[in-house]
Amino acid sequence: xxxGGPPESRGGPAPVGDDAHLVERAERSETRLEGGFLxxxxxxxxxxxxxxxxxxxxxxxxxxxxxxxxxxxxxVLVRQYRHPVGTILLExxxxxxxxxxxxLACAMRELQExxxxxxxxxxxxxxxxxxxxxxxxxxxxxxxxxxxxGAQQLDEGEFxxxxxxxxxxxxxxxxxxxxxDMKTMIGxxxxxxxxxxxxxxxWVAVS
Amino acid sequence: xxxGGPPESRGGPAPVGDDAHLVERAERSETRLEGGFLxxxxxxxxxxxxxxxxxxxxxxxxxxxxxxxxxxxxxVLVRQYRHPVGTILLExxxxxxxxxxxxLACAMRELQExxxxxxxxxxxxxxxxxxxxxxxxxxxxxxxxxxxxGAQQLDEGEFxxxxxxxxxxxxxxxxxxxxxDMKTMIGxxxxxxxxxxxxxxxWVAVS
Numbered sequence: 001x002x003x004g005g006p007p008e009s010r011g012g013p014a015p016v017g018d019d020a021h022l023v024e025r026a027e028r029s030e031t032r033l034e035g036g037f038l039x040x041x042x043x044x045x046x047x048x049x050x051x052x053x054x055x056x057x058x059x060x061x062x063x064x065x066x067x068x069x070x071x072x073x074x075x076v077l078v079r080q081y082r083h084p085v086g087t088i089l090l091e092x093x094x095x096x097x098x099x100x101x102x103x104l105a106c107a108m109r110e111l112q113e114x115x116x117x118x119x120x121x122x123x124x125x126x127x128x129x130x131x132x133x134x135x136x137x138x139x140x141x142x143x144x145x146x147x148x149x150g151a152q153q154l155d156e157g158e159f160x161x162x163x164x165x166x167x168x169x170x171x172x173x174x175x176x177x178x179x180x181d182m183k184t185m186i187g188x189x190x191x192x193x194x195x196x197x198x199x200x201x202x203w204v205a206v207s
Numbered sequence: 208x209x210x211g212g213p214p215e216s217r218g219g220p221a222p223v224g225d226d227a228h229l230v231e232r233a234e235r236s237e238t239r240l241e242g243g244f245l246x247x248x249x250x251x252x253x254x255x256x257x258x259x260x261x262x263x264x265x266x267x268x269x270x271x272x273x274x275x276x277x278x279x280x281x282x283v284l285v286r287q288y289r290h291p292v293g294t295i296l297l298e299x300x301x302x303x304x305x306x307x308x309x310x311l312a313c314a315m316r317e318l319q320e321x322x323x324x325x326x327x328x329x330x331x332x333x334x335x336x337x338x339x340x341x342x343x344x345x346x347x348x349x350x351x352x353x354x355x356x357g358a359q360q361l362d363e364g365e366f367x368x369x370x371x372x373x374x375x376x377x378x379x380x381x382x383x384x385x386x387x388d389m390k391t392m393i394g395x396x397x398x399x400x401x402x403x404x405x406x407x408x409x410w411v412a413v414s
Contacts, residue, residue, distance in 0.1 A: 019295055022288045022366050033240040033247055037263040038341060040240055040247060045290055053364045056244040057291040058265070058341065081229045082339035083252055084264040088226055089339055130337040130389045131344065132289035132296055134245060134265065138387070157260045159229050175406040180345070182337045182389045189396040199382040 021048050024055070032056060060137035064107045065094035067125075067187040068117055068144040075170060075191070076147070077184070078114050079161040090163070090173070091181045094139070107142040108206070113153045115162045120146025123201035125190045130182055139183050141190065143201055167191060228255050231262070239263060267344035271314045272301035274332075274394040275324055275351040282377060282398070283354070284391070285321050286368040297370070297380070298388045301346070314349040315413070320360045322369045327353025330408035332397045337389055346390050348397065350408055374398060 024045040033040035039059040047053050068076040081088050095110035097103065104122060111117055125141040154160055165173070170188050173179045179188070193199035231252040240247035246266040254260050275283040288295050302317035304310065311329060318324055334347040361367055372380070377395050380386045386395070400406035 019286075019288070022286065022295055022368060024288050024290050026290070032242055032245075035239055035247065035249070035263045036261060038239075038247055038265070040242065040245055042242070043290060047364055048288075048366050051364065054243060055290040056242045058245070079226075079229065081226070081231050081255075082336070083231050083233070083250060083262040084341060084343045085336050085339045085345070088229055089336065091339075126384045127387060128389045128392065129289070129292050129296065129387050131342065132292045132298075132388060134291060135338065135342075136291045137338065138292070139389075157254055157258065159255050161229060171405075175400065177333045180334060180336050181339060182335045182346075182393060185335065185396065186389060186392050189392065193382070198378075 058135040116150040119144035323357040326351035
């Protein structure tokens, strides 16, 4: 990695030992909101220069998003209204981890609940931070194939429509601004790089 | 777009008029937290089936992320500690919109503050929702080129390290799980598709 702009550094993750000039340490934490849905905390942190600051953020259990591939290559997605952004988004099926649930178990549950599909093979792409400035959330993206259709099992008050698009349709949407959901953009990216033989997926069969 | 899973639909965005079976309508809103940093509201919404539900979420002013391209093709990024996720992330320079600030003005300001660089040409890739279940945030990604180095202008208590990587280095990091920041993954995706002549960027010169 080459050196560049004015304040120099190497790129990429490095052991924290090398990064004492960047790392903050929490000294105490208080609950700011214990909402029906959101849990907000305020931490008092020691900055690298020894001074104190506060960090207010959402404690999130983590989430999973699934990119389900039909045998003919089409992708199964969901359309749902997202009140905070006031619009219907086309998204990978996804949801939050339940207590004591493994990520793969969550992926299987959310795929089945939101789309009805079960899958014979699964592969983990990676885990991604979507709002690192104010949320602990990591979204782990899994691929699923060997899909078997079934009935949606939506929670009460959940309205989710299933649809299928092929890679070219998703790509055209993305380039035109029609795929604003970040996890879905990254799922498309990983799909294309995997199909081109560039990014890895290690499939495991489940029974 | 082909039909697929059990509950059928066409893909892609559609006018809300077609989507009355998905859309929620807010009937009243209350403030849940007016934090130093986070503003949380609780809306009471009318569901498509006529019942009521609540939606708790963060009101966010919106953000911008910048993908700055040096004349030799390398990309300028920043490394910073993100307390909510407890790690240092390699990210596109980014930040929240100030009151009454245009997105491009914010992009220019954040690029200069975090990296010192100013740019002669700018192009908008798109706007992306990173946490549509619980935040109004949209992150607009802009490309910058014709970079001129200068001095970082960090806020007090901000510790940001500049580094540069080329596309191949970023790609190798991404495929190995070393680029977990979502906006940065999408910036890389758009960079690669643009360089391949597939996704558009319309450059405008600024003086």
